[in-house]
Amino acid sequence: MTSRFAHTLPWGTEIVEDGARFRLWAPAQGSVSLLTETGATIPMAKADGGWFELHTDAVPVGGGYQFVLQDGMRVPDPAARAQISDVHGPSRLVDPKSYAWRCPDRKGRPWQEAVIYELHTGTFSRAGTFDGIAHDLDRLVDAGITAIELLPVAQFGGNRGWGYDGVLLYAPHTAYGGPDGLKRLVDACHERGLMVLMDVVYNHFGPDGNYLHQYAPDFFDADRNTPWGAAIAFDRTPVREFFLHNALYWLEEFQCDGLRFDAVDHIKDTAEEEVLAEIARTIRTRIPDRHIHLTIEDDENTTRLFQFDESGAPRLYDAEWNDDWHHAMHVILTGEETGYYKDHVDEPVARLARTMAEGYDYQGEVSAFRGGKARGEPSAHLPPTVFINYIQNHDQAGNRAHGDRLVSLAPPEAVDAALTLLLLAPHIPMLFMGDEYGETRPFLFFTDFRGDLAKAVVKGRRADFGSHESYANAATGAEIPNPNAIETFERSILEPADTPRFALVKRLLEARKTHVVPHLTSFGGHAGAVTALKGFTFSVQWNLDDDSALVLTANLSDAPVTIPSNAGGKPFFTTPPGIDTDAGALPPWSVVASLTF
Known part of the structure; x- marks a missing residue:
């Protein structure tokens, strides 16, 4: 009700x-x-x-x-x-009911218009609050962003943290401005045509301030754990209702436009209808008159939660974060080969092209990083808009020993090419805060714990990097930033600037709005195909209903190459600018976007 x-x-x-x-x-x-x-x-x-x-x-x-x-x-x-x-x-x-909404009748925007901007409330602005975000929204709108996605804001231990250790899942964090502050932010976004997506964590509770064990141990599954703490017993009605109503709460009481469900591969239950399906189905039934967007993070690359009606509207979830696209791109840009990147080091350009055409790279193949376990399901039957791509996100930067952003790991022309592929492909693009202008400050892992828990976090963080092959070349443990130190948090605060990168992103998003978005409802399953692939060069084509097609051709290397003969029609965007496709060559780190008719 x-x-x-x-x-x-x-x-x-x-x-x-x-x-x-x-x-x-x-x-x-x-x-x-x-x-x-x-x-x-x-x-x-x-x-x-x-x-x-x-x-x-x-x-x-x-x-x-x-x-x-x-x-x-x-x-x-x-x-x-x-x-x-x-x-x-x-x-x-x-x-x-005490808050006076300024945009009470906002209906949202279609998913095809989504250009997502992932941000952390505490480090997006010097104020570190919801109001601090609201004061800088015009810059995002000017860039072409259409949706902000907030890292979790539910109350967690201390004042500083990523938000994934929340324990009071209905309470917007006091340090950020509480419930009225969040409502003011949603209103400010809606006044500017921006959607607000909320990142929610339903797979575990944080270690500081969770008292449920004291009076409701049945809230947890004694036979299972997650990497972050006790698993949730979703097969018990009060537990199930706690999360079902939490999802509805953010959408109805705060008028958010969607939710991103964290690490759903760690949400398990034995009910006939799994809790994730029940949550999505209930939301679709209760809120039929607004554009509501539901997305997931799922390391298992499954497809069962993506079902669409005859009109193309989602019955359950809209889209999934596509780590495969990121990992293949990261290997190409940086040459890194350890950790989860090892699964993408052989022919990374071919793997990237596959993700652009079909969605996942791993569609049932064996993953070396996961100990030889098969990972994923076939995904080419899904429309491109099911996949959310990104050149980095909070995890991919913050889980590095020193919070390195991609701009410090790859040459600028390579990052420009990656952004062009990201923003002009028919998938849903996501920028991590600072991507739009090339932020060089790190995004570090930070917490605000006390006593033994603080010591355990520091020790665990250093042990992780000491033993994890992904960071074999990282600094010694003593040089890894202390998550609890205030300076670790402060080093992660953005310093926005007007840069050539911002101008590029703005031009790209204008081109996306004009040439890509109008066609996105026409791309169904099996729309994409790799039409050319040689070395570090490829073309991917997505066919439209009227026999026309969107074509992206890229040279992701330091040397010029011959342009593929089927590189498409007249370009509507090239990176770098001014590529003459009639000359028959692609310069280093270049992308050509074309529409054929």
């Missing part, structure tokens, strides 16, 4: 006529009480199925509250809409 911009939650709190309703699932507890900010303790009624509930006017809107367990332990509300301060203290009672 939902009312105007307020989503009714089965967990947590709801404003009611005579006060507020407080509700907690605590099956391991014999009793639970509500503690108000005045110090009053009010017993909660025990209901069936491990639920505790209370209706009271003892907590005013804006006031703080906590739950008190049977041993006297005080815990925050796991479904709190806001915290007073950090993850360990009182939650704050919020009236979601």
